[in-house]
Amino acid sequence: MRIIDIRETAVPLNSTLRNSSFDFSEMTTSVVAVITDVVRDGARVAGFAFNSTGRYACGAQMRERFIPRILRADPGSLLDETGTNIEPEKVLACMMQREKSGGHSERSIAIGTIEVAIWDAVAKIAGRPLHRLLAERYNGGRVADKVFCYVGGGWYFPGQTLKDLQDEMRRHLNAGYTMLKMKVGGLPLDQDVRRVEAVLDVLGSGSRLAVDANAKFGRNAAVAYAKALAPYGLRWFEEPCDPLNYALFAEIAGAYEGALATGENLYSTQDVENLMRFGGLRADRDIIQVDPPQAYGIVQFSRTLDMLARHGWQRSAMFPHGGNQMSLHITGGFGLGGAESYPGVFGDFGGFADDARVEDGYLRLPERPGIGFEGQAGLYGAMRPLIE
Structure with a gap:
């Protein structure tokens, strides 16, 4: 068996959303298909992925370096020990050939997106949902049937009222x-505080609300927001500053007793470890939000989890960024704290399968083979032309 082709196309998100730092009016994403010579139900098995949201399409790197390396490789060198399926760890190593250390985000998103598509194909060849394969390999065989899921909302819109x-x-x-x-x-801070209080009037408890600053603040604003938000007992305060500003992150952690969250804009195990060492994060309360398709994929994510465990972190503190079926399977398969959801936000690229239902804060894991993009009609409509 072998990978016979890998295809990519850039698709616009077509979103008018705005957070505190930027809008999504020009945002694109890379959709990838990994086509194999394995035939199921009369069609070649293909794995799909996209590079999550928040970073632009990265097809140039894929086409110039990573796809050719995979297609030039001896097909047998990319198979697992049984010879009956692809081994994602070997594909990752193949893509990383002749790559210099550092500079991770230049390549991590392109590599991670292809790698997740490989996993989709692997699970389909095995006839299993991806979360079950991940649980068997990375979570001691502990298979979940549902995961906690919170919703990312409260965006800024022109003319929006508190009501x-x-x-x-x-x-x-x-x-x-x-x-x-x-x-x-x-x-301004006083208006944002009124927005927080308005939402708390609906929720009734700060433990049910997290806030996200999207790395907007410098020192003075970050400290001011931390002091203003502290009395509300929020679930977490996300990305108060750039995650690579370790000194400021440590200062905020020293001034804010509640939980902090970050990680979606970190693209390597090394960056996350430096945050642990120098950013003042606390394993007993803070939250890590690495987005695996943007950070070299699932194999490297498992290595990041191993590193975090050595620093005393539990998997319950991991809430992957993304709000899509990829992060849902990863959360369930690795036994993480929860998944994010973006209902009706990023068009076809946000949300889960069309038949998915949230009940009492939990989403039942799907049983379709692979990631199950085929059960998400709008998104699969953007993927299917790659294999036709």
């Missing part, structure tokens, strides 16, 4: 979510 914001949050509660997240940093 509009509250109505949005009520819709999420009515949809089955029990924990919500909202944006901060896009308005």
Whole structure:
């Protein structure tokens, strides 16, 4: 068996959303198909992925370096020990040939997206949902049937009123979510505090609300927000500053007793470890949010988890960024703390299978082979042309 082709196309998100730092009006994503010579139900097995949201399409690196390396490799060198399926760890090593250390984000997203598509193909060849394969390999065989899922909302819209914001949050509660997240940093502090209080009037408890500043703040604003938010007992305060500003992160952690969260903009195990060493994060309360398709993929994510475990972190502190079926399977397979959801936010690239339902804050894991993009009609409509 062998990989016969890998194809990529850039697709616009077509989103008018805005957080505190930027809008998504130009945002694109790379959709990838890994086509194998294995035939199931009369068609070649193909694995799919996209590079999550928040980073632009990266097809140039794929086509110039990573896809050719895979297609030039001896097909047998990319197979598992049984010779009956692809080994993602070997494909990752193949893509990393002749790559210099450091400079991770230049390549981590392209590599990670292809690697996740490889996993989709592997699970389909095995006839298993991806989360079950991951649980067997990386979680001692402990297979979950559902995962905790919170909703990322509270975006900024022109003309938005506090009632509009509250109505949005009520819709999420009515949809089955029990924990919500909202944006901060896009308005002056006093107005953002009023927004937080308006949402808390709906939720009733700060433990059910997280806030996200999208790395907006410098020192003065970050400390001011930390002091203003502290009395509310929020679930977490996300990305108060750039995650590579370790000194400022450590200062904020020293001033804010509640949980901090970060990691979606870190693209290597080394960057996450430096944050652990120098950023003041606390394993007993803080949250790590690495986005595996943007950080070299699932194999490297397992290595990041191993590193975090050596620093005393539990998997329950891991909430992968993404809000899609890839992060859902990864959360369930590795036994992590929870998954993010973006209902109705990023068009076809946000959300889960069309038949997915959230009940009391939990989402049942799908049983379709692979990641199950085929059960998400709008998204699969963007993927299917790659194999036709």
